[in-house]
Amino acid sequence: MMVKVCGITNQADADAAAGAGAIGFNFYAPSPRYLSPAEAGQIETAAGVLRVGVFVNEPRAAEIAREARLDVVQLHGDEQMGPGGFRVWKAYRVTDEFSIEKLAFQAEAFLLDAPSELYGGSGQPFDWKRAQGGERKILLAGGLGPENIQEAIRTARPWGVDACSRLELRPGIKDHERVARFIELALTA
Numbered sequence: 001m002m003v004k005v006c007g008i009t010n011q012a013d014a015d016a017a018a019g020a021g022a023i024g025f026n027f028y029a030p031s032p033r034y035l036s037p038a039e040a041g042q043i044e045t046a047a048g049v050l051r052v053g054v055f056v057n058e059p060r061a062a063e064i065a066r067e068a069r070l071d072v073v074q075l076h077g078d079e080q081m082g083p084g085g086f087r088v089w090k091a092y093r094v095t096d097e098f099s100i101e102k103l104a105f106q107a108e109a110f111l112l113d114a115p116s117e118l119y120g121g122s123g124q125p126f127d128w129k130r131a132q133g134g135e136r137k138i139l140l141a142g143g144l145g146p147e148n149i150q151e152a153i154r155t156a157r158p159w160g161v162d163a164c165s166r167l168e169l170r171p172g173i174k175d176h177e178r179v180a181r182f183i184e185l186a187l188t189a
Contacts, residue, residue, distance in 0.1 A: 001153070002109075002139065002160025003186045004052060005179055007033040009172040011043050016176040018046035019183045021160070024074065027064055028056040032171035033164070040068035052089070055079075062086070074111060081106060089139065094126045100134045109137035111162060123165035131156040146181040153189035161186050 005017035006024030017023050025040040026033040031054075045051055053070040055061045057077035065073050065086055073082055074089040082088030090107040092098065093115040103110050114126040125143035128151075137159035140152055145166030153161065163182055169175045 001187055001189070002137075003183050004050075004139065004160060004162040005164070005167060005174070005183070006052070006054065006141075006162055007164040007168070007172060008043065008174075009033055009035050009039075013174040013176075013179075014043045014045055016174055016179045017183070018049065019180070019187075020049060022050035022052050022072065024052045024054050024162070024164070025068060025070075026054045027058060027061075027068070028054060028076070037064045037067040040070075050087075072108075075107075091141075094130050094142075098130060100131065100136070100138075103134070103136055109139055109159060111139040111141050114142035125152070128152050128155040131158060144182070146178055146185055149182055149185045150189040153186065 003020045004022040004024055005020045008014050008023045008025055014023055050071045051069055052072040052074050053065050053068055054074050061073055062083035072087040072089055075082055076091040088107045089109045089111055090105040091111040094112050095115050112131045114124045123143055131138050131140055139160040139162050140156050140158040141162040144152055144161055144163040167174055167178045167182055
């Protein structure tokens with residue numbers, strides 16, 4: 001089970017997420033969790049933890065990814081392809097028109113999230129049954145926290161899970177107890 005803790009903005013939060021398989025840095029300037037590539041590059045991660053960058057229609061994604069020492073580029077906008085040289089995860093909003101069978105982007109994995117007015121997560125769950133099926137790697141996102149992660153995994157059977165806002169004390173600052181509990185519950189689901 002790939003467990004990703006997103007919205008990391010500081011070293012203490014990265015350390016708290018050391019048991020996860022991936023941590024996410026947000027490079028979308030309107031986000032309250034935004035940090036610069038240089039700031040992300042200075043945050044150290046535990047061995048084996050993937051460094052994932054969240055991007056929205058960013059033409060400099062490859063340059064930023066190199067500066068921030070990323071392993072994965074996660075695309076949330078209207079991109080038609082990912083930058084070369086990086087693993088790519090593509091995010092989709094699960095609207096009424098969404099169909100898992102229509103995922104056609106060239107990506108290693110697909111992050112499925114609830115629709116929102118802004119790019120990125122809304123902190124709200126969607127009907128997890130909509131994420132079932134198919135042979136693709138699915139990262140389930142949207143309103144996940146310790147209180148619902150095991151039910152979400154049992155329902156959708158995803159390759160991975162991604163959480164952010166329900167693990168925070170306030171935007172950009174993690175609640176380390178909730179992070180640890182989320183990781184533990186996701187890995188034992």
